[in-house]
Amino acid sequence: MLSISVPAFVSGVVSGQPMHIPDGYLGPWFAMAMWVVSLVILGLSISRFGRRLSQRMVPLVALFAAFSFVIMMFNVPLIGGTTGHAVGATIAAIVLGPEGATIAVAIALLVQALFFGDGGILAYGANVFLMAIVMPWAAWVVYRAIAGNASATSGRRLVAGAVAGWAGLSLAAGLAGVFFGMQPLLFHTADGTPLYAPFPLGVAVPAMLIPHMLVASVIEGLVTAGILAFVQRTNSGLLHAKDASTPQGAVNLRPLWIGLAALVVLSPIGLLAGGSAWGEWAADEIEGIVGYVPQGLASTQGWTAPLPDYGMSGLAPAFGYILSAGLGILLVVGIVWGIGKITARRTAQGKS
Amino acid sequence: MARSVVERTLAGVTESLEQSLFAEEIAREPGALQSLDPRVKLIGFLALLLAVSFVHNLWVLVSLYCLTLILAWISRVPLDRFVKRVWLALPFFTGMVAIPVLFNFVTPGNPLLVLSNSPYIAITEQGARAAAFLILRVGTSVSLAVLLVLVTPWATLLRALNVLKVPTLFLLVLGMTYRYIYLLLRTSSDMFLARQSRVVGRMKAADQRRVVTNTMGNLLGKSYDMSQEVYFAMLSRGYRGRPRTLDQFQMKPRDWAWAAGLVTLAVVAVILGGR
Numbered sequence: 001m002l003s004i005s006v007p008a009f010v011s012g013v014v015s016g017q018p019m020h021i022p023d024g025y026l027g028p029w030f031a032m033a034m035w036v037v038s039l040v041i042l043g044l045s046i047s048r049f050g051r052r053l054s055q056r057m058v059p060l061v062a063l064f065a066a067f068s069f070v071i072m073m074f075n076v077p078l079i080g081g082t083t084g085h086a087v088g089a090t091i092a093a094i095v096l097g098p099e100g101a102t103i104a105v106a107i108a109l110l111v112q113a114l115f116f117g118d119g120g121i122l123a124y125g126a127n128v129f130l131m132a133i134v135m136p137w138a139a140w141v142v143y144r145a146i147a148g149n150a151s152a153t154s155g156r157r158l159v160a161g162a163v164a165g166w167a168g169l170s171l172a173a174g175l176a177g178v179f180f181g182m183q184p185l186l187f188h189t190a191d192g193t194p195l196y197a198p199f200p201l202g203v204a205v206p207a208m209l210i211p212h213m214l215v216a217s218v219i220e221g222l223v224t225a226g227i228l229a230f231v232q233r234t235n236s237g238l239l240h241a242k243d244a245s246t247p248q249g250a251v252n253l254r255p256l257w258i259g260l261a262a263l264v265v266l267s268p269i270g271l272l273a274g275g276s277a278w279g280e281w282a283a284d285e286i287e288g289i290v291g292y293v294p295q296g297l298a299s300t301q302g303w304t305a306p307l308p309d310y311g312m313s314g315l316a317p318a319f320g321y322i323l324s325a326g327l328g329i330l331l332v333v334g335i336v337w338g339i340g341k342i343t344a345r346r347t348a349q350g351k352s
Numbered sequence: 353m354a355r356s357v358v359e360r361t362l363a364g365v366t367e368s369l370e371q372s373l374f375a376e377e378i379a380r381e382p383g384a385l386q387s388l389d390p391r392v393k394l395i396g397f398l399a400l401l402l403a404v405s406f407v408h409n410l411w412v413l414v415s416l417y418c419l420t421l422i423l424a425w426i427s428r429v430p431l432d433r434f435v436k437r438v439w440l441a442l443p444f445f446t447g448m449v450a451i452p453v454l455f456n457f458v459t460p461g462n463p464l465l466v467l468s469n470s471p472y473i474a475i476t477e478q479g480a481r482a483a484a485f486l487i488l489r490v491g492t493s494v495s496l497a498v499l500l501v502l503v504t505p506w507a508t509l510l511r512a513l514n515v516l517k518v519p520t521l522f523l524l525v526l527g528m529t530y531r532y533i534y535l536l537l538r539t540s541s542d543m544f545l546a547r548q549s550r551v552v553g554r555m556k557a558a559d560q561r562r563v564v565t566n567t568m569g570n571l572l573g574k575s576y577d578m579s580q581e582v583y584f585a586m587l588s589r590g591y592r593g594r595p596r597t598l599d600q601f602q603m604k605p606r607d608w609a610w611a612a613g614l615v616t617l618a619v620v621a622v623i624l625g626g627r
Contacts, residue, residue, distance in 0.1 A: 022490045023489065023494070023497075024485075024490035024493050025490070028402065031405070046521075046522075058583075059528065059579040059586065060583070062525045062532060063575040063579040066529050066530075066532035066533040067575040070537055073361065073364050073368065074361050074564050075360045075361045077557045078557070091568075095576070103525075108529065111529055116371075117438075117501065120494075122493070191461065193459075193482050193485070195408060195482075196485070197486070198450075198482040198486060199453070199458065200458075203458065223564075223568065227565050227572060230566045235569075235573040
């Protein structure tokens with residue numbers, strides 16, 4: 001099963017095609033829910049970032065949004081002639097802080113969706129959630145955890161940037177896989193035809209996660225470290241532009257880790273609740289809500305029969321999917337945590 | 353010989369600059385959609401986009417795509433370029449993603465075409481429909497988004513977003529972003545061209561990567577410095593943190609008719625399409 005669908009995703013990811021979710025992959029209700037979540041977080045980011053920067057925020061965010069848009073177009077060579085694109089959310093999070101990165105990347109994504117048809121308009125909420133919220137926050141947490149109090153020009157910051165870029169994009173890609181995998185559970189016709197993204201969780205999550213972990217996330221990590229190295233050599237003032245970035249020094253990371261863990265745990269739970277509610281609604285109440293049974297559904301006469309594979313009777317396998325999805329995400333976080341601990345210890349040893 | 357990374361990036365940048373020129377050209381044509389109030393286009397296209405997303409019937413989806421083509425045609429958008437731009441970008445991702453969906457091991461269901469009995473491999477009815485749903489939905493949505501931008505100059509579209517209660521501050525940033533994207537694209541294209549003209553032979557992948565990331569780092573510094581300059585320029589022109597816009601849109605009877613027409617079509621599509 002995996003051996004066939006994975007190459008499709010891999011080639012999609014490797015060929016550097018738009019990594020943004022187009023319209024048509026997510027069910028409309030799901031897409032709208034993501035809009036609401038993203039708008040709330042975007043609003044909070046704007047007010048928090050705006051308080052620190054006040055009027056200077058407008059040009060700073062505009063230029064950084066333009067910057068992250070432009071570097072998404074650069075071809076970055078990897079091994080063996082493959083090239084790919086970076087998202088740039090990591091470097092934005094390092095220089096502007098996570099709230100600033102959220103606003104800048106969200107604007108870059110909006111320009112792409114509106115003016116270049118890259119990434120859906122209904123799917124914009126989900127794209128913002130993944131690439132402008134999850135990715136910069138995760139990257140920032142990892143960066144702070146590894147960089148610690150290292151000086152602005154220390155090599156440890158390069159390692160921190162590389163791991164942060166890799167981890168941030170991997171987490172976002174894994175979550176995108178969870179989003180895709182939830183669609184056939186949530187939205188399908190009575191005979192089991194998926195209406196939007198068609199792959200089950202067991203396929204979608206590894207298919208998004210593995211190629212990203214091997215290619216796109218590696219590029220994001222390399223690019224972040226490369227930019228950091230260049231900035232350290234030529235323009236290190238940028239790395240401690242105090243008023244623009246978050247305050248330097250020790251930061252209590254515990255709430256962020258808890259938030260991240262909650263995110264990981266909550267997304268599958270939402271799937272469980274949403275899946276059964278939607279299934280019940282579709283089977284029992286559609287006639288009451290719509291007033292008639294739609295043609296296509298009526299002809300399948302499957303009202304009382306359990307829906308094949310994806311319906312209520314499939315709760316146990318669905319739980320298996322949830323478990324695997326959660327495990328996949330935890331795996332990424334775990335690997336990052338491990339790498340962070342090891343490099344932090346090595347750098348500390350190298351210094352003393 | 354394979355083109356170098358620098359050359360490919362240059363070509364990509366040039367192409368997107370060309371594409372936006374093409375868009376501005378079409379937006380100035382005297383077509384049917386171009387002369388409409390931008391708010392009507394925004395609301396109407398959003399309604400159609402939602403309809404595309406909600407429809408549960410393949411034929412209604414096909415009709416919605418045909419409607420998009422008709423709208424493009426009456427707006428004097430060259431159909432060949434329009435269709436090519438949408439569908440040539442799609443197969444790479446959605447097309448390849450959709451292929452495995454056809455088969456029984458991803459989408460179990462009634463066999464449509466049995467390819468082999470042991471192991472059992474078949475194209476299922478459900479699989480074929482799932483793939484068609486995905487491709488048609490993505491294609492029609494992208495077509496609608498591309499068409500909206502082709503027939504509306506971006507500055508106008510930006511102001512029309514005000515109707516959807518997008519905060520003015522956000523729109524100000526959005527407009528500036530759009531403007532500086534072109535500046536940064538030009539700057540990076542200059543940097544790559546300067547680099548390219550000083551390179552003899554082929555570079556190793558690691559060197560190419562360094563060139564690309566150094567260019568990005570340079571661009572980052574330039575962006576930051578420029579944001580300071582832009583800020584001072586704004587201050588010196590009286591910016592006080594409260595952007596103002598001129599709103600000179602006026603709805604004519606024709607606009608109301610189009611708005612009603614597009615929204616009605618979207619509603620009819622959703623009703624016919626199953627939900």
